[in-house]
Amino acid sequence: MDSRRNFLQTISASILALSIPRYGFASLEDFNSQPYEGPVLRVAIMGLGSYGTRVAEAMQACKMAKLVGVISGTPSKIKNWQSKYNIPEKNCYNYKNFDFIKDNPDIDAVYVITPNALHHDQVIRVAKAGKHVICEKPMALNAKEGQEMIEACKKANVKLLVGYRMHFEPKTLEIIRMRNEGELGKIMFFQGLCGFKIGDPTQWRLNKQLAGGGSLMDIGIYAINGARYMIGEEPVWVTAQETKTNPEKFKEGVDETIQFQFGFPGGAVASCLSSYNMSNLDRFFLTAEKGFAELQPSTGYGPIRGRTNKGELNHSHVTHQTVQMEKMAGIILANESARVPVNGEEALKDLKIIDAIYLAVKTGKKINLKL
Structure with missing residues (x-):
């Protein structure tokens, strides 16, 4: 990735x-x-x-x-x-x-x-x-x-x-447009896979005090956020499981791999994985009654590649951070809005979900969400 x-x-x-x-x-x-x-x-x-x-x-x-x-x-x-x-x-x-x-x-x-x-x-x-x-x-x-x-x-x-x-990435926005306009029909399932093998064991991302966790706090948030903007609803429950094969590298409180599942009010479900010990994981897949959408790679720096049941998505690659800063300037200076929000309230929803995922791992229970 x-x-x-x-x-x-x-x-x-x-x-x-x-x-x-x-x-x-x-x-x-x-x-x-x-x-x-x-x-x-x-x-x-x-x-x-x-x-x-x-x-x-x-x-x-x-x-x-x-x-x-x-x-x-x-x-x-x-x-x-x-x-x-x-x-x-x-x-x-x-x-x-x-x-x-x-x-x-x-x-x-x-x-x-x-x-x-x-x-x-x-x-x-x-x-x-x-x-x-x-x-x-x-x-x-x-x-x-x-x-x-x-x-x-x-x-x-x-x-x-x-x-x-990713809230400004054109292929991502095209899938959101298709969903919003009913071209995909009722959304049934989302899969989000985010993973790579992390290197230096002394880096801050493997330090609980600085990172707050492990892979979930770094790349797992892409799948959390992606499930929400791809399905177009807020999850109402979450379950999660942690797998740790290298406790020396991934110490207490630093997750190596977490699988988590969401349920949505419209009936859709999501299955996601976040890992610091598996490579070649950067894929979003959405299936619905009338079609499907796939992004692979889905959140890397690009180019993002996408396809739907209607064919390949051929939007030109743009440098994500350039577009992000240009659009954010418009939000701050001209009170413009983003199609997918990028404000603190949007980020707070992801944090509530992260809290719930860690609680689900700890308790082994399904955790209800109110976002």
């Missing part, structure tokens, strides 16, 4: 193709031919690791969003980013002093791309500084933290968005 863990590809301008219309996508030539003279969202990235780098690179093709600042605990990274992205010294902060962004009128929003356990406090601090927040998923370690983050942003009158890049 091509995931955010490894920054292995160079983003090419030839694949940075998107257009200003809310849900439309065009060629690079069409995009470049459309001048933009409106407001620009000025963004500081917090956390300059591999995924922060990927977002920064993708933002170079944005018209409505611009990278203007950095927040990091590593001075050498700050210096490198200053040079590479022409970031002024006054827009550079560390984790101790970034509250002072409140006095910086040149930063509109902060994109928090740090280990899961840090999101809660960092997002609240950004909100108190009066800046809009984009937070990587999962938004928090649990639903309680997520609710506190939402309330803090509302109190500060700033927007809270979450990095659900």
Whole structure:
């Protein structure tokens, strides 16, 4: 699975193709031919690791969003980013002093791309500084933290968005359109498979205190969120089972593999798997009375490949993070809306489900959900 863990590809301008219309996508030539003279969202990235780098690179093709600042605990990274992205010294902060962004009128929003356990406090601090927040998923370690983050942003009158890049992916949106318009008929079943073999056993994603769990808190959230937007309903119950074959690598509280099942009010069921010890798992499959839809790969950086009972989905590949940041700029600056929400309330639903999955694993019981 091509995931955010490894920054292995160079983003090419030839694949940075998107257009200003809310849900439309065009060629690079069409995009470049459309001048933009409106407001620009000025963004500081917090956390300059591999995924922060990927977002920064993708933002170079944005018209409505611009990278203007950095927040990091590593001075050498700050210096490198200053040079590479022409970031002024006054827009550079560390984790101790970034509250002072409140006095910086040149930063509109902060994109928090740090280990899961840090999101809660960092997002609240950004909100108190009066800046809009984009937070990587999962938004928090649990639903309680997520609710506190939402309330803090509302109190500060700033927007809270979450990095659900797949909510803007064209093949995904086409399947959602087909479902919404009744082309697939009654939805019966969804399968979501997310897995890869994780490497370095000392990395933060295998540290319970920083990650909050294991594979479920990293890639499992794709299947959780995908089941919801592919079926178009909220689950009403969940069951789950954990499998651990390597307790040395996957210590207490760090899940290696979790299987989980959902039931939906319309009668559909979902069967999903999240694993840090199985490769070649990146597939969504939806079956319905009139047809089916499949994405494989379904959530990697692309290109996403899809087909339905009507044939292949041939939408042009676009760089996910470029589109995400462009659309989020529209949400923050112009109060636009996303076809599939990317706000804190959307992320809170996933956190409630994650809490329930872990409870189902612990108790062996079916857990009822009220989202």
